[in-house]
Each structure stands twice: as structure tokens, then as C-alpha cells.
Amino acid sequence: MSPSLRIVVVAPDLEVASSDDEARSQADRSRSLRIGLLENGFNLVASLPADVFLTERIAQLQPDMIIVDAESDARDALEHVVMATRDARRPIVMFTNDDDSNNARAAVAAGVSAYIVAGLKPERIRPILDVAMARFQHEQALLQTLASTQSERDELSAELRDRKLIDRAKGLLMQRQGLSEDEAFKKMRKTAMDKGLKLAEVAQRMLDVADLMS
Template sequence: MSEPLRIVVITSDLVVEDPEDTHALDQAERSRSLRIGLLESGFNLIASLPADVFLTERLAQLQPDMIIVDAESDARDALEHVVMATRDERRPIVMFTNDHDTRTAREAVAAGVSAYIVAGLQAERIRPILDVAMARFEQDQALRRELADTRNELNELSTALKDRKVIDRAKTLLMQRQQLSEEAAYAKLRKTAMDKNLKIVEVAQRMLDVADLLG
């Protein structure tokens, strides 16, 4: 049986100082409902943290599997802190909010949020939402790895082509100046590289540099 997801919730200070502040009371109740829903759904809620300058260090210590941002009017600020805190070690991010601003939603998705949920705190919705968010994150990570591998392959191919051109120029130089065949010129480059414990392309480049210097 797999271990339950270890979740950190990012939220603002939920201490309601004014009992007449209905907005603050509603926000506190939303956050409480979210936590209850997570626990009832079998998730491991390991911490509730503010979105502050210490967030990166705290997440590094806790190593959660997923981050949930519970934000409303301060959604953009909270999201900015979370994105910066997970820049070097990406994790799935789910955002629960009452902010209906479509621009905020677009910014969240562009920043890497796996799921942006408006007014979706019903307990029965939490598990499928987080399951989909995790699947989307894993797919995104797989695509990123594939893209990185493709870039590496292209870089290696580009480097190999450049090296080939340098070696070919050095061979041509030897063939012209020492009246060697192509095979003999390459053999000479290879032997020099072995004797000096260098790569053939390094020997070829040094030879071309000297030739350019002497004219």
C-alpha cells in the first residue's frame, strides 16, 4: 500500500481578531474545511505555512509531495512566493481560491500550477482534484525531461558536426603541406592525440591555430 501524499498548505494568518469581520471568518472557515477534507480523504497534512521569505527553506526541510495554496484576495502574492520557493525543486501545486479573476487563473497556470480550483472545497471533490493534479504534474515533468533530452541530443549533434569540420580542415592542411593521403593525415592526427593525451579535435584545432598564426 502506497504512503499517503505528504501535503503542505500555504495560507495567510487565520487568526480572526475582529469577531465581527465576516469576511475573515469565512476565509478561516474555508481553510478549516480544506484541512478537514484533506484529512478525511486520507492525505498526510504535514504543515500549514505562510507565504513568506522563509518558505523556500521550510519546504526544503519538509520535502512535501504536493503544495496546496489556499488564498483569496492575496492569491497573486501567495502564488509568487510558492513559485519562487519551488523554482529549483519542482512540486505539484494546487490552488484553492475564491478569486474569480480569469487573469489570475491564467497567470497561475503559466507559472506552473497543476490545478486552479475556484470555490471547490467540497470534501468529496478534494481527492479527484489532487489525483488529477498529480497526474498532470507527472506528465509535465515527463515532457520536460523529454525536451531536455532532445536538446542535449541536438547540442551533442551540433558539437559533433563542428568537431568534424575542424578535423576535416586539419586533415586537408596536412594533405596539402605534407603530401599525405586522407587516411595518413587522419592517422597522424590520431597518433599525435594519443601521444599528447588529447582529443583529436583538440590537436586539429591547435594545428589550425598555428597555421593561421604563421599564415
């Protein structure tokens, strides 16, 4: 991972934390996080609150990775980040003291590449972000492969559907006009060329007319 990776940290305003203990815990982890990022040479471009303006700010900053630094409001912060990145996915790393396994599973299901609970030390930052980026890139590659495979399947399905239409239309011509298969195909192809249509479109029109007259 390049040290110049552009990172946005999404974190709450410590001044409005729900309790002194929570504020102290959040402050300690946030301090360790920022020290780790700076010591490893990462480009911390902004620290943003999880509010209604997050989507616009992320779109303007175009970070390579988003780090969610959250305490008890981890789920709310994550929802804002997921919504803000739904149109342009980015790796999301979450640092929190929330050790609820249900919340961890929900975070991963929502698209979090790494969910880190407590115990953050500056020297752990780089390996955590390395793994998160590698996982994100792997998942994106899988999604692209799946999308490509589905596209190929759709194309094959359309090709088979068109071929069946053409075969049915050829059979209709052969039956009603006493043509051979080759003659029926040539007649359909000439009609398609004359009218600037695809062969399958000509076949569909022929079958539609035949259905109306039957």
C-alpha cells in the first residue's frame, strides 16, 4: 500500500460525547489512530463528522479509504458512511470499542473491510490498512468477475432467444410458402436488409402477424 494513500477519518465531536469515560476512551483511540497514520506517512486529508453532509464532502475529497472512528454510536456512523459511499465504493476500516459480535457481523455485511475493536497501537495501523485494502480489492475483483459472467450469460440467453425466433419464423415460411430452409432464411435476411432491421426483429414481426391471423 502506498504511504500517500488519501484517508478520511469519520469521527464524532468529542466535546459532545455521552460521558467523560467515553470521551476519554474515544480521545485516546483517536490520538493513537492519528499518530499511527502520521508515523506511517499516510495522507490524512480530513476528519469529518457523520452527518447529512458526509456524502457531499466525501465526493469532494475523493479519498482512497475511509476510517470510521466511533464509540457507542458506531452503527449510526457506519450507516452514514455506507450511504455516502454507495455510488462509489471505497474500503472502510472501523475502529471502535463496541465488541458486540452482532454489530461486527452487521458491519462486515454492510461493506466494512476491517472491524477493529480496542487495543489500537500506532504500529498496527499499516498492517491493518494493508489487509483492508487487499480485501477490498479482492472483493471488487470478484464482483467484476461476477458482473462479467452475468453479462456473458445474458448475451448467450439473448442469442439463443433470437435463434429460436428465427427458426420459428423460417419454419413458418417453409410451411406456408413451400420454401426450403435456405430459401426461407435468404428471404428473411433480404427483408431485414431492405427494412434496416435485425433478423430477429423480422422474425418477431412475422410471428406476431401470424398470431394475429391465426
